[in-house]
Amino acid sequence: MFRTAIPLGRWAGVVVRAHWSVLVVLLLITDLLASAVLPQAAPGANTTWYWITGGLTAAGFLASLLLHELSHAVVARHHGVEVRRITLWMLGGAAELEGDPPxxxxxxxxxxxxxxxxxxxxxxxLGGAILAAGALPALPVGGLAWLGVSNLLLAVFNLLPGAPLDGGRILRAVIWWRRGDRARAGAIADRSGQVLGAALAMAGFVQLLFLGQFMGLWLVLLGWFLIFAAQAEFTAGPLRERLGTLRVGDIMNASPVVAPGWWTVDAFAEYAARTGRDRVFPVLSFDGVPLGIVSLGDLVKVPADARRATRVIDVARKDREVTVVGVDTEVTALMDRGFPRAGRDLVLVTRAGGLAGVVGADDLARAFELTALDHRPRLAGGPVSKVTTDH
Ligand SMILES: [Zn+2]
Known part of the structure; x- marks a missing residue:
């Protein structure tokens, strides 16, 4: 969902990034403040000052959004749940947790x-704005007051009882605590999130169509997102339970066609044409060390007259563009890192630094489907790790 994001460094040890849609929000809030809110709160000031105060207040709002997410992250880590990263985007922020709270x-x-x-x-x-009223110029006081009110609204909105909002998580925790069944509690919170999303979207439509208020569009988007996210969680929840401790080593392709990094694009294309039916390949060094991945699509981008002179490793995707996991990684942990795109991505699976196998979109889909059919995917003749017999 957030493939294109701007890195914002590490905060309290957590990687923070911003999706480009944050810029749109920053501009919209600045515009709202500079052309409506601030002129009303502090009439008669210079237009430039309205925009400067508006911009600073909008930035302050984003900073408080970040603090909201960081609070989730710090408490999560305190309870032994690692936080992969925080992403700020159009409709707020998201702290991505590795695994579930214990x-x-x-x-x-x-x-x-x-x-x-x-x-x-x-x-x-808000308290600061009230205290400073009269002592400070009306413009910064107006900005501070808006920041206060918007944060209070943010808190109240997030407490609405539907997943994936915080209120939905609270609902889940309480039902889990009372009934002792986490999966059931999660399902109830997800359903509640869908109902809430539908209600918000409907309210947004009414606002947009009958009252002619543009802000209704915001509610529609938010409601639609809630329905979508709650549905995704509802589907993923039971699947996650069933996948249990299944390891990447159990679902990988242990004998993929590999691309020797030092070959030319032309030579490898010819080899790929008559070997197997794959579209994405792990790239190995001369010593057999996995270096990255390359797809037929990557090779296509090399101009025809350069294919005899370009090496595979020069067009391969490496380092941060490639997901590398050990054979003992749980499939659910791999699932959390995003899905490989068919025909383009491949997860490299390593054992003691060497390539043990690869996992593509099809391998993951097959694992999910077999799991849903109550069968554990297993490698024929391949290395099968500890298989639990829980059903
Ligand atoms: Zn939150």
Whole structure:
């Protein structure tokens, strides 16, 4: 979903990035502040100052969004749940956790931390604005007051009881605690998220069509996102339970066609044409070390007259563009890192630094489908890791 994001460095040890849609939000909020909110709060000021204050306040809003997500992240880590990264985007922020909270109590604390941070920021900013009114110029006071109110609204909105909102997580934690069944609790929170999403989208439509208010579009988008995200979680939840401790080594292709990095594009294309039916290949060094991946699509981009002079390794995707996991990695952990695109991506599976196999979109889909059919995918003749017999 967030493939194109701008890295913003590490905050409290967590990788933070921003999707480009954040820029749109920054501009929209600045515009709203400079042309409507601030002129009303502090009439008679210079237009330039409205825009400067608006821009600073919008940046402050993004910073408080980041603090909200960081609060989730810090509490999650405290409970032993690693945080892969935080992504800010058009409709807010998302802290991506590696795995699930161990207990209902941890689940609850991680969920509550975000809205609590927003409430604190909102209260502080609004309190500061009230205290500073009269002592400071009306313009910065207006910006601070807006920041306070918007953070309070953010907290309240996030407490609505539907996944994936924080309120949905709280609902899940409470039901999990009372009934002792995490999967069931998650399903209820997801369903509740869909109902909530539909209600928000409907309210947005009414606002947009009958009241002519443009902000309705925002609610429609938000509602649609909630329905979509809750549905995705609802589907992934039971699957995750069933996948259990299945390892990448169990679902990988252990004998893929490999691309020798030092070959020319032309020589490898000829080899690929008569070997197997693959479209993506692991690229190996002369010593057999996995270096990256290359797809037929990557080779196509090399101009025809350069194919005899260009080496495969020069067009291969390497380092951060490639997912590399060990054979003992759980499939659910791989699932969390995003899905490989068919015909373009390949996950490299390593054992002791060497290539053990590869996992493509089809291998993952096959594993999911077999799991849904109550069968555990297993490599014929391949290395089968500890297979649990839980059903
Ligand atoms: Zn949150």
């Amino acid at each position: 207990t209902p109590k941890a689940d609850l604390r991680i969920a509550v931390a975000g809205p609590l941070a927003s409430l604190l920021i909102g209260g502080t900013a």
